[in-house]
Amino acid sequence: MTEQRGLQEFFDDPATIATRHKMSASASEPVGQAELLALEPGAAERFVTLGLDYPERFGPSELRTAIAAKYSSVPFDGVLITSGLDEGLALLFTALIEPRDRVIVLTPCYPPHLLLPEWRGAEIVPWPARPENDWVPDLDELAGLLSKPTKAVITTFPQNPTGFMPDEAYLSAFLALLERSGTVLLSDEIYAGLPDGTAAPNLADRYLKAVSLHGLSKTCGLPGLRLGWLASRDEKMMGAVKQVKDLFNCYVPAPVAFLAGVAFRNETKLIRRNSDILEASIMAVEEFIARHGNLFSWVPPGAGTVAFPRWHGPGGTQALSDQLVREASIALAPSLCFDAGDDHVRFGMCRRSFPDSLAALEKFLSSAL
Template identity: 85%
Template sequence: MTKQRGLQEFFDDPATIAARHKMSASASEPVGQAELLALEPDAAEQFIDLGLDYPERFGPSTLRTAIAARFNSVPFDGVLITSGLDEGLALLATALIEPTDRVIVLTPCYPQHLLLPEWRGAEIVPWPARPENNWVPDLDELAGLLSNPTKAVIATFPQNPTGFMPDEAYLFTFLALLERSGTLLFSDEIYAGLPADTAVPRLADRYEKAVSLHGLSKTCGLPGLRFGWLASRDMETMRALTRLKDLFNCYVPAPVAFLADIAFRNEEKLIRRNSDILEASIKATEAFITRHNNLFSWVPPRAGTVAFPRWHGPGGTQALSDRMVSEASIALAPSRCFDAGDEHVRFGLCRRSFPDSLAALEKFISSAL
């Protein structure tokens, strides 16, 4: 009998760590220090000479200013730098969610979107994106959910793991529903920006009670840097978040800030690099699914780095995942990791190795099924 595991448990499993083919990574192809430092003259020498005294509280003003400049209406004090988005999500849940609050969460999702409000004692109300609707979440359903008092809505655009990205008409209606109810919005935009030239929602610009979350992990390929941020023009909310962060650690390590500064100045180059990788993987996936449409189908992602193909073969994807890692050294996260049934897997498309991993998957299904 297979055992259901959470997403982090899946990635922490020794078999996943040892697997030759890792097919579910959500971050773009990681950038090495040498590659990042090579983007600017003398950056390597400056990095070696970097002082390690106490850094500026709450992160360098230059970086907070650069983040605020991405928005039309978010002030300098409306930006809070975090250690990746995990810290940002934890700050939001701890500062703003209280026991008995009602929180609507777009699902399937990054598990912490559910686990953190649950830890705070909130009532979790799923707002499901469904495969029969091509993963487009139903706005009429959201309107019904918002008819009861709700503290916050947590949504990810582009959505993890489905790749759904709303168009302008969808966002207009979505935000109108929130404005009518006055509900807080935690807008996880960590996957926004890929492919190149796709829009970033920046919903903090468009709704006063929205907090936009972003970072350098997914689109820039810097997950090990642990650099994220929260942005909002709701200053009462931002003051609450800043006070909470000040209780624990209000500093951004100087080496992290130095490397993040380079990434910000060269973001377009990093996005183009990763967009090329993503495009190659999407083409390879389209060809793979065409060849094996008796076993797989998918809704191609509208944006972001991940997709959620459906398995039509024998058994569920948990059993398939267990077999693949043990028999073919292929690590592929099943949909149970997202509490989303047993019929889908998450493809992490923005890795150079992904087409080769698809070939390994093709070999496995051709010989073992």
């Protein structure tokens, strides 16, 4: 009998940590500090002489300006730097959501999208993307859900874990529904930017009551930097969030801000690096599934670093995942980690090691089935 675990529990399990092949990591290939500093002449020398006095409140103006420049209509004061996107989500739900508020959550999703409103005492209403619809969330269904008073809708585009990325027609129809209802949108865009040339949704530019959430972890390969941000044109919402952040920690550590500045100035190079890695992995998955269509099928991701292949083999993916950890030193997150049934797994494909890990999975399948 297998035990259902959450996503973070899966990654924190010592058995998972000890595996050789990590197939479900959602961030891009991590960039080393030396590699990052080498992108900019003189950066390494400036970094070691960096002062460590109190930094500017809410982050350096230069960094906030660089983030605001990613949007066409978000002002400087509409940007709030956070310690990764986890802090950003916590700040938003603390500031904006109250007990008995109704919150619609696009699912499957990053588990805190469900756990944080639950912690705040909100009524959680799932808006499910379904495999039989190629993971495209039904807008008619959303319209029905919005017929009742709703405090907020939270989405992820590109979606984690499915890789769904809406096209322009879909986004226009989606935003029209929100405009009619006047509902706040919390738009998690942390996976936007890969592969190279994929435009970010930047929904804060397109809807006044939207907050766009992004960061440097997934697309730039800097999850250890813990640098995220919120962007919005809604002054009242952002003021409420800043009040909450001010109660805890309104500073960005100077070393983090320095390295983030280097990343922003060299973002094109980082995105190109990680796009090459991602494209090689997607090609490897397509070839793998062509050989093993009896065991796996998938909807290729529209954008982002993750995909959600379906398992057609014996048993569920929780049992498969447990067996892979024990017998093949492979960490592959099952869909139960996302409360999304027991017949999918999450591929995290923007790692140089992913094609080799896929080969290890193929070797296991050939011997075990």
